[in-house]
Amino acid sequence: MATFPLPKATTPAELLGAAGFVAGLRLGELASLLGIPVPPDLRRAKGFVGSLLERALGASASSRAVPDFPELGVELKTLPVDASGHCLESTFVCTAEARDLEIVEWERSRLWTKLRCVLWVPVEGTRAVPVEQRRVGAPFLWQPDQTEQALLRADWELLVSLLARGKFDSLSGHLGRHLQLRPKAAKGSSRRAALDEDGARVLVNPKGFYLRARFTEALLRRHLLGS
DNA sequence: TATTGATCATAT
DNA sequence: ATATGATCAATA
Numbered sequence: 001m002a003t004f005p006l007p008k009a010t011t012p013a014e015l016l017g018a019a020g021f022v023a024g025l026r027l028g029e030l031a032s033l034l035g036i037p038v039p040p041d042l043r044r045a046k047g048f049v050g051s052l053l054e055r056a057l058g059a060s061a062s063s064r065a066v067p068d069f070p071e072l073g074v075e076l077k078t079l080p081v082d083a084s085g086h087c088l089e090s091t092f093v094c095t096a097e098a099r100d101l102e103i104v105e106w107e108r109s110r111l112w113t114k115l116r117c118v119l120w121v122p123v124e125g126t127r128a129v130p131v132e133q134r135r136v137g138a139p140f141l142w143q144p145d146q147t148e149q150a151l152l153r154a155d156w157e158l159l160v161s162l163l164a165r166g167k168f169d170s171l172s173g174h175l176g177r178h179l180q181l182r183p184k185a186a187k188g189s190s191r192r193a194a195l196d197e198d199g200a201r202v203l204v205n206p207k208g209f210y211l212r213a214r215f216t217e218a219l220l221r222r223h224l225l226g227s
Numbered sequence: 228t229a230t231t232g233a234t235c236a237t238a239t
Numbered sequence: 240a241t242a243t244g245a246t247c248a249a250t251a
Contacts, residue, residue: 046235047244054244064239065242080246090230092245125246173231180231185241188233192240205232206241213230234247239240 004033005058012072012117012141018057019121019139027123028132030056038132048131049078049123065094067114074141075118079216080125081137085224087217088125090210095184096163097192097206104160106153111179111209115152118142122220140223155179156209166197168204178215184208 002021009015022030027049031038034055039045059068059076068076080088094110106112122137144152155176162171163181173182183205191203 042235042246044235045244046246047237049246050244051237068243078245089246095242097241127247183232183234186234186236190240229251231248231250233249234245236244238243 004030005055008058009069009072012074012119015057015069015072015074015119016139016141019053019119022053022056022121022136023138025136026132027052027134027136030136031132041127041131049080049125049134050076053078053121053123053136065110067117073117075114077118077120079120079122079137079220081122081220082126083124085122085137085220087213087220090180090182090213091216092184093179093209093211095206095208096159096181104164106156109156109160111152111156112149115144120216120219120223142219142223151178159209163207166195166199166202168194168196168202171207176212178212180210180212181207182210 006018006021009018028038031052034052036052036055039048042048054068054076057076060070067073077091079091082088094114119139119141121139124134124137126134155178159171159176159179159181162175171181173180175181185206188205190206192206194202194204196202
């Protein structure tokens with residue numbers, strides 16, 4: 001049995017190997033190895049699973065706007081799945097701010113920067129299963145191929161275009177085939193300054209980019225098929 | 228019951 | 240305030 005946190009990986013492959021070492025463990029076992037208490041449910045600890053895996057794999061703990069493993073250029077994402085291994089939730093990627101609209105280039109966007117290389121770690125997320133009993137699944141590295149990148153880019157350009165033009169009334173979670181824009185804030189009443197379609201100052205609720213569950217479901221299936 | 232909109236904790 | 244980590248829960 002190795003000690004935790006695991007040694008710092010020097011390559012994405014090593015990181016994948018480290019994540020593979022954790023696969024199969026129950027969250028309670030992993031938390032115990034790290035000396036971290038497990039919450040009874042995730043209602044008041046929504047980021048528990050993600051933070052637990054970050055600590056186990058030695059991610060540089062911070063809230064900076066950079067990948068979890070800066071030296072490797074790898075982003076770590078946990079993926080809640082049901083007993084059959086199907087995705088239960090969408091995946092938050094990053095916030096969409098007015099000032100980011102200056103960056104209209106896909107290649108330099110925060111979204112693409114985060115999704116270039118992702119280490120996905122499936123974790124049982126069925127609410128009826130106690131958090132400590134949930135198991136960590138087999139991890140896999142994902143670098144979007146040309147097709148996937150084109151699909152995401154198309155959605156991103158549609159959504160950013162509406163944001164940039166201040167079409168806030170037209171925005172909703174219904175837009176985007178694989179990527180969507182949804183509220184991302186502490187409270188539904190949270191507001192931030194923006195410019196509407198007439199250039200007038202308005203207050204709007206903060207939003208973030210999310211990958212739809214059916215998109216991550218497809219990644220998971222492709223991985224399981226071994227391609 | 229799948230999905231959209233709302234929300235929670237913590238660090239900086 | 241806004242970034243990180245997401246899941247909860249009301250609605251369609």
